[in-house]
Amino acid sequence: MSEIKVGLVIGSLRRESMSRRLGHALKELAPAGMSFHELDMAAQALYNGDLEESAVAEPWKQLREGVRGSDAVLFIVPEYNRSIPGAVKNAIDVASKPNGRNCWVGKPAFVMAQSSGPLGGLAGAFALKQTLAGAGAVTMPHPEVYLGRIATLFDEQGRLVPDTQEFLRGVLAAFGTWIQRFPPRASA
Numbered sequence: 001m002s003e004i005k006v007g008l009v010i011g012s013l014r015r016e017s018m019s020r021r022l023g024h025a026l027k028e029l030a031p032a033g034m035s036f037h038e039l040d041m042a043a044q045a046l047y048n049g050d051l052e053e054s055a056v057a058e059p060w061k062q063l064r065e066g067v068r069g070s071d072a073v074l075f076i077v078p079e080y081n082r083s084i085p086g087a088v089k090n091a092i093d094v095a096s097k098p099n100g101r102n103c104w105v106g107k108p109a110f111v112m113a114q115s116s117g118p119l120g121g122l123a124g125a126f127a128l129k130q131t132l133a134g135a136g137a138v139t140m141p142h143p144e145v146y147l148g149r150i151a152t153l154f155d156e157q158g159r160l161v162p163d164t165q166e167f168l169r170g171v172l173a174a175f176g177t178w179i180q181r182f183p184p185r186a187s188a
Contacts, residue, residue: 004179006030007039007070011077011088018114018150019076025160026074029169031176039066039073039091047093060094064103067095072108072179073137079115079124089131096135105136108179112145112171120146140178143171 008026012019027036043059051057067073077084095103111128113121125146132139145168147153153164160168 004034007073008036009075041087067103079121082123083127109137109139114147114150118148120148
């Protein structure tokens with residue numbers, strides 16, 4: 001695989017969220033040959049199989065094409081009430097449907113969690129990993145990323161502090177190695 005195309009799921013819908021800031025920072029830390037493109041969750045209606053042939057399903061189709069067109073998917077999620085944001089769960093559900101067309105089966109994935117508190121989104125990451133396993137994704141087990149007190153990891157100019165940059169460079173290199181273990185699948 002010459003270039004690795006990674007779909008990026010930003011778990012918060014807010015334009016100025018810490019998850020989004022982290023996602024933008026990752027683009028500069030990625031190893032050569034790894035690129036990111038955001039998979040849009042904002043326009044997704046809640047999944048309802050009765051709506052597969054309606055206009056509501058157009059954003060669902062775009063999300064599915066984005067997942068299929070990615071060599072892997074990286075999730076950056078805040079923790080909401082010891083779990084994941086509803087939009088993230090809905091995106092996973094949408095891309096796993098309709099039956100027989102699950103985009104997640106065999107798709108390499110990685111979960112990066114963050115929170116304003118000290119635990120770094122541990123419970124949310126665990127919930128997301130369970131959901132991805134149920135959908136058939138192959139989530140990289142190690143290293144794990146739980147970024148607690150996320151606001152303190154950015155300097156006055158809005159850049160990640162050097163120690164965090166170095167850590168995340170290593171994580172992204174490990175993710176690149178993980179992705180290489182799984183050959184691209186034909187689209188369903």
